[in-house]
Amino acid sequence: MKDSNRIIGASLPRPDARRLAAGRGTFTDDIILPRMVHMALVRSPYAHAMIKSIDTRKATKAEGVVRVITGEDLADICSPFIAGIEFLPNMISPPQYALAPTEAAWQGEAVCAILAESRALAEDAAQLVLVEWEELPAVVDPVAALKPDSPLVHSGLESNLVMTLPRAEGDTEAAFAEAAVVVEHSFEFGRQSGLALETRSVIADFEPAGRRLTVYQSHQTPYQMQDVYARHLGLDEHQVRVIVKDVGGAFGLKLHAYPDEMAAVAASVLLGRPVKYIADRQESFASDIHAREMTAAGRLAVNGEGNILGVEVDVLSAVGAYSVYPRTSVGEGIQAVQFTGAPYRLPAFKGRVRVVYQNKTPTGAYRAVGQPIGCVVIEQLLDLAAAELNLDQAEIRRRNNLGPADLPLKAAGGLEIEDVSLDACLTALLNKMDYEKLRRDQDEARRQGLCRGIGLATFVEQTAVGAGLYGPAGARISAQEGCSLRLEPSGLVRCATSATDQGQGTLTGIQQVVAETLGVKFDAVTTEDGDGGSTPYGGGSWASRGLSVGGEAARLAAIDLRRKILGAAAAISQETPDNLTLSGGEIFSDGKSLMALSELARIVHFRQDTLPSDVDCEMNVTRHFLPRKFPYFMANGIQASYLEVDLGTGAIKLLDHWVVEDCGLVVNPLLVDEQLRGGIVQGLGAVLYEHCLYDSSGQILTASLADYAVPLASEMPDIHVVHVENPTSGTGLGAKGAGEAGTLGAPAAVWCAVNDALRPLGAQVWKQPFTAAHIIEALRSANCPQEASELFEN
Amino acid sequence: MKAAAFKYLRAENLDNAFDAFAEYGDEALILAGGQSLMPTINLRLAQPAVLVDINHISGLSGIEQSGEKIQIGATTRHFELANSELVASKLPLIASAIKHVAHRGVRNRGTFGGSLVHADPAAEMPACAVALGATLVLESRAGERRISASDFFLGVMSTDRRPDEILTSIELSADGPGDVWAFRELSRRHGDFAMVGVTAKARRASERLEDLRLVVFGCEECPQISAVAASLAASGQEPVAIAQAVAEELNPMTDLTGDAETKRFQARSLIEQSLGDLLEGRADG
Numbered sequence A: 001m002k003d004s005n006r007i008i009g010a011s012l013p014r015p016d017a018r019r020l021a022a023g024r025g026t027f028t029d030d031i032i033l034p035r036m037v038h039m040a041l042v043r044s045p046y047a048h049a050m051i052k053s054i055d056t057r058k059a060t061k062a063e064g065v066v067r068v069i070t071g072e073d074l075a076d077i078c079s080p081f082i083a084g085i086e087f088l089p090n091m092i093s094p095p096q097y098a099l100a101p102t103e104a105a106w107q108g109e110a111v112c113a114i115l116a117e118s119r120a121l122a123e124d125a126a127q128l129v130l131v132e133w134e135e136l137p138a139v140v141d142p143v144a145a146l147k148p149d150s151p152l153v154h155s156g157l158e159s160n161l162v163m164t165l166p167r168a169e170g171d172t173e174a175a176f177a178e179a180a181v182v183v184e185h186s187f188e189f190g191r192q193s194g195l196a197l198e199t200r201s202v203i204a205d206f207e208p209a210g211r212r213l214t215v216y217q218s219h220q221t222p223y224q225m226q227d228v229y230a231r232h233l234g235l236d237e238h239q240v241r242v243i244v245k246d247v248g249g250a251f252g253l254k255l256h257a258y259p260d261e262m263a264a265v266a267a268s269v270l271l272g273r274p275v276k277y278i279a280d281r282q283e284s285f286a287s288d289i290h291a292r293e294m295t296a297a298g299r300l301a302v303n304g305e306g307n308i309l310g311v312e313v314d315v316l317s318a319v320g321a322y323s324v325y326p327r328t329s330v331g332e333g334i335q336a337v338q339f340t341g342a343p344y345r346l347p348a349f350k351g352r353v354r355v356v357y358q359n360k361t362p363t364g365a366y367r368a369v370g371q372p373i374g375c376v377v378i379e380q381l382l383d384l385a386a387a388e389l390n391l392d393q394a395e396i397r398r399r400n401n402l403g404p405a406d407l408p409l410k411a412a413g414g415l416e417i418e419d420v421s422l423d424a425c426l427t428a429l430l431n432k433m434d435y436e437k438l439r440r441d442q443d444e445a446r447r448q449g450l451c452r453g454i455g456l457a458t459f460v461e462q463t464a465v466g467a468g469l470y471g472p473a474g475a476r477i478s479a480q481e482g483c484s485l486r487l488e489p490s491g492l493v494r495c496a497t498s499a500t501d502q503g504q505g506t507l508t509g510i511q512q513v514v515a516e517t518l519g520v521k522f523d524a525v526t527t528e529d530g531d532g533g534s535t536p537y538g539g540g541s542w543a544s545r546g547l548s549v550g551g552e553a554a555r556l557a558a559i560d561l562r563r564k565i566l567g568a569a570a571a572i573s574q575e576t577p578d579n580l581t582l583s584g585g586e587i588f589s590d591g592k593s594l595m596a597l598s599e600l601a602r603i604v605h606f607r608q609d610t611l612p613s614d615v616d617c618e619m620n621v622t623r624h625f626l627p628r629k630f631p632y633f634m635a636n637g638i639q640a641s642y643l644e645v646d647l648g649t650g651a652i653k654l655l656d657h658w659v660v661e662d663c664g665l666v667v668n669p670l671l672v673d674e675q676l677r678g679g680i681v682q683g684l685g686a687v688l689y690e691h692c693l694y695d696s697s698g699q700i701l702t703a704s705l706a707d708y709a710v711p712l713a714s715e716m717p718d719i720h721v722v723h724v725e726n727p728t729s730g731t732g733l734g735a736k737g738a739g740e741a742g743t744l745g746a747p748a749a750v751w752c753a754v755n756d757a758l759r760p761l762g763a764q765v766w767k768q769p770f771t772a773a774h775i776i777e778a779l780r781s782a783n784c785p786q787e788a789s790e791l792f793e794n
Numbered sequence B: 001m002k003a004a005a006f007k008y009l010r011a012e013n014l015d016n017a018f019d020a021f022a023e024y025g026d027e028a029l030i031l032a033g034g035q036s037l038m039p040t041i042n043l044r045l046a047q048p049a050v051l052v053d054i055n056h057i058s059g060l061s062g063i064e065q066s067g068e069k070i071q072i073g074a075t076t077r078h079f080e081l082a083n084s085e086l087v088a089s090k091l092p093l094i095a096s097a098i099k100h101v102a103h104r105g106v107r108n109r110g111t112f113g114g115s116l117v118h119a120d121p122a123a124e125m126p127a128c129a130v131a132l133g134a135t136l137v138l139e140s141r142a143g144e145r146r147i148s149a150s151d152f153f154l155g156v157m158s159t160d161r162r163p164d165e166i167l168t169s170i171e172l173s174a175d176g177p178g179d180v181w182a183f184r185e186l187s188r189r190h191g192d193f194a195m196v197g198v199t200a201k202a203r204r205a206s207e208r209l210e211d212l213r214l215v216v217f218g219c220e221e222c223p224q225i226s227a228v229a230a231s232l233a234a235s236g237q238e239p240v241a242i243a244q245a246v247a248e249e250l251n252p253m254t255d256l257t258g259d260a261e262t263k264r265f266q267a268r269s270l271i272e273q274s275l276g277d278l279l280e281g282r283a284d285g
């Protein structure tokens, strides 16, 4: 801590951690309403099938069943939804229904809902629903999906291509013609899921007399969902209230409008009773959005000094059966292209993304959306070029890093970059990890037959994405965050924010910003989020916006409330407001204590009669903030991984991991460190373990935690965190986002480290996750002997 | 998912359980630690009419030594094996291997007998039981039946147990002087079932391995002693050559973690390391 009186910048633990650890959280499933019924869904067992008929007679008569609903029953209640983008008029997006009425396009798409007295009884009845299916050919492989004679993902489509988007800047042809070295490679990324500990949960409570709908939902943005439910169920928006209680992780997967939740809400409207739906783990694997499935072919041209002359990248992004509502599924592919080379000087750039449907679970925004892929592509290409030029991997990065002379910049990939601190981060990283010594250790290990590698991954992280993205897309999503502050008669402060907290500690950071800006103790502020009916309208949480945007709104509100407080204090004490300050909950005049804030609060609430009539006693302010100077902020940093590959078994052991990150002003180092560590672990999961596997008929093979491997503590290395603080000038607070940096850079660091380890053997990995089987595949295709001792002899 | 409704019957003695078998036939399933059975029931992959809880039958649990034999009751839990001094000193292979079985929470409930009857091809205890030459004691209304572990395992989750039998105890020989053992496992994450594992027991005499009982698990349908390993070791072959020969003989099943060739590759490496462990008297992979 820099200054012991400062609250911003202090490593304060989350006040709500104790409550949650004590089991006193209120998650959606903890809520029980009178007359509530439970929903279970009948899902398609096929990846692609027509629904010939659904016989619900037996299920309807089963014990405890209140109602059985099919797509037909909802036709007049809930309109279908289509996730398109207005500025991409050629994008194809088929309508999606709460319950598929005629055709199921992935294994797990729901076609029938059972409402019963308990979930167990609803599941009993679900077994009695007889669906007559006509199986259709399933489109699984994205390359095959683009062939002219491919079967179609939906029978109404003309092709499986969602959209294609080319991007070019500068003359890549000339760049590649004059290059000293050209390297190219194709990289594959496996499908993953976000896997929140608390599964998707909703309780819909429709009150027919007033046509009011209250929805409790585990979600990142109640405001968006109010709009979605109002429009698709034909209700007035101000009659719809979405309340988000405690949320056990979200990671982007709770940002979307899911048909399952739509079905629960529609069922409540139909029944006039509360309906609870809690996805179980198996359903989550089949119906939570997936992400990342992609192939990226990259090409890099450098001159003899290793300076980049040009980059080309071609991405094929496979997004499953629908474009997820309302944010679409094309962002991942677009960002993968945009972020290829974003931290570096790129004189010429050519990119293309093709997005394709397939009969698999739909995909959508998952922590760091596409950015990790762009990061892997450029970092791998740089290492390949460095090897050709016999250049150190750190050195080639330093030669290409964007620096002050380049900034601000509209980058070749289309990104706007205000300011980055890449060289400072690189230097800090090399010092922290003692790079030179580590390289010597690596050589020594090789002499002993141990195959070790070091990987570096530079990244920029787009945070606080604003109106520039969703506005032109035509999506009804607010990018502005708000904050309301209210002075209680006791002098304590209630803060209500539109930013939402799923466990990151956003509310703690906001509490720090309010307390310090206002001049009260940290404990004098309480925070509240997630009530779409009463917290200020805004975005919620996505794209690392909690502190960067929500925090700035809180700062502005605190400044305004302070002005009001000091104005009233000046009137009471007949001083001028300019002479007054508020600090630690006490009002001072020229450094001398004038009165406690609690005393002022008592007077403005209860003794207005003692004050002149023109004194402002309204101690309630609301402010909003939207990044305007820049369309978003650009955080940046670098990660490094040190690891060992067991050539006998293909196992990878992570030995150490470092991250240097610049998220601007650090409001709470403890929380930022944990965001980075958690994010890195998710990135390590992506590159080493997590994979949604399907067979050739589109059946998911990994629908349980026994088969889908998430990273566990036992395999994780120490993660060393260093901060470089380079505040953004786009806000008074100066914070940029930090939520995605870990997930963004960790895969590339491991890609580079594994291939650094394997390079002397002539072997290379090319698809994540790096299972032992893939390592062995890589070793075998390079004809490596299995005897480690023979490998590094020369 | 939620389990379909079932009847729960708490057996106080073996007779209670046999009565249930007589009444419900194969509609009755034994509940031991529940760590394999309950997930199956909760996913509705099994919908038994009755669960017969054998956890409260006295005499089915505990670890005892009589002479050179160690007797382990079927409902002895994994954590009890892990904490037992008797196991640590007399059955060090089990003591080492048990740490690879799942995580603490699962080890607190899962039982030795349940693990054997469940017969997962990637499970550690069935492989160890075969390597150690264990004898399984099964009881039914008809009486007691003893069977060697090598004969008990028939295939993937398939054993020689008859539907009316309860596994009551397992008999093992205590380690003697000159006995050496090895246990090596490759799993995706610590505590996961094995992708491939190797366990072995032998006697070391003048730099040779005699009576080598080497089992590769997580690979083939059920654990079995490698005859090739035993004969090559007895003739004094080098570990590299033995590992190569055993790996070539394997007939690995493809699963989510790898195909046959991958598993053969990994097994070769683990076998060689295990033989090294045995020859050098090194323990614990």
Ligand SMILES: Cc1cc2nc3c(=O)[nH]c(=O)nc-3n(C[C@H](O)[C@H](O)[C@H](O)COP(=O)(O)OP(=O)(O)OC[C@H]3O[C@@H](n4cnc5c(N)ncnc54)[C@H](O)[C@@H]3O)c2cc1C
Pocket (backbone or CB within 6 Å): B029, B030, B031, B032, B033, B034, B035, B036, B037, B038, B054, B074, B075, B100, B101, B102, B103, B106, B109, B110, B111, B112, B113, B114, B115, B117, B118, B120, B122, B123, B124, B125, B165, B166, B167, B168, B191, B192, B193, B194
């Ligand atoms: C997350 C997780 C991870 C795991 N990881 C591993 C691992 O790495 N390695 C491993 O080996 N296991 C692992 N397991 C399984 C665990 O070891 C189980 O405990 C064990 O396989 C079964 O033992 P149980 O006592 O729980 O049996 P139960 O689940 O109660 O029963 C299993 C089967 O055996 C039958 N049965 C049980 N006892 C008897 C008996 N005495 N006589 C006749 N029939 C009987 C039951 O009817 C049932 O069919 C894991 C389990 C979980 C949940």
